[in-house]
Amino acid sequence: MSTFIAPLKIGISACLLGKPVRFNGGHKESRLCSEILARHFEFVPVCPEVGIGLGTPREAIRLVGDPASPRAVGSVHRERDVSEALTGFGQRTAEQLDDICGYILMQKSPSCGMERVKVYQDNGNPVPGGGRGLFAAALIQARPDLPVEEDGRLNDPVLRENFITRVFAYAEWQRLQHAGLSRRALYAYHARYKYQLMATCRPQYQALGRLLAESSRQPLEEFAPRYFSQLMDALKHTASRGSHSNVLQHLSGYLKRALSADEKQELQHLIGQYRVGIVPLVVPLTLLKHHFRRHPDDYIAGQAYLQPHPEDLSLRNAL
Structure with missing residues (x-):
């Protein structure tokens, strides 16, 4: 995290x-x-x-x-x-x-x-x-x-969470810029926001991936601002219960060999309850994070989606 x-x-x-x-x-x-x-x-x-x-x-x-x-x-x-x-x-x-x-x-x-x-x-x-x-x-x-x-x-919890997520993504990009942005750091930043982008705008996530794949022929100082503008545009889209559920399913796939049958069933049950509006997003996310603490994965640990803003803001309790 x-x-x-x-x-x-x-x-x-x-x-x-x-x-x-x-x-x-x-x-x-x-x-x-x-x-x-x-x-x-x-x-x-x-x-x-x-x-x-x-x-x-x-x-x-x-x-x-x-x-x-x-x-x-x-x-x-x-x-x-x-x-x-x-x-x-x-x-x-x-x-x-x-x-x-x-x-x-x-x-x-x-x-x-x-x-x-x-x-x-x-x-x-x-x-x-x-x-x-x-x-x-x-x-x-x-x-x-x-x-x-x-x-x-901002009184709408979905719009509030979306705005604060963008604020922290912007701040993280600023820190990369101040540290001296490298191509490697840009790729790592994109990888970190993979699942956040999938939740908000999957087509833009795929378009940004193609843009990165073609970027090696372009000077970084020209490419990086264009990439970031497109990323911030993508993050303006608000995620739905369906798109969040899709991301939760993707993340749960990293645990398929680690969890017991009962644990998998419990996780799928909570994702299903979230999808139909019975529980908020924080419920299946909390269980996912619990399992990843027991079965760490370095790639998943770096994903912004799991904690795009400080937990004590409680922004996902109402989603």
């Missing part, structure tokens, strides 16, 4: 930590972030609207125009346009916070919202589907591989 270097740094909309930085002088504290995740991560709070010099309280801003490239203007004084300021602040933040491993954004915010932010037309009605906050858009464009999620979506 891997060891985790803690705490990892995650950028976050300051209002989610209870800081009174919103336009009305209030906040949008997320107890999940401020009380639970804050025990495990070092949060770096940012309020882009305060960051560009807007006071608190202040006139609210809204997005107007084309949803693909909206403008951020005052809700009362339309001539007050802060579009370039928010975009520039997002770009600078992406550059300055080069040691963060993820970002949590305030949903529906004209500066921080990741998706479905209201974009108003000249008649005062919002455009169906909405758009993206300008700070968030600039941040994501500048750091496309960085794990980014909205606070509301």
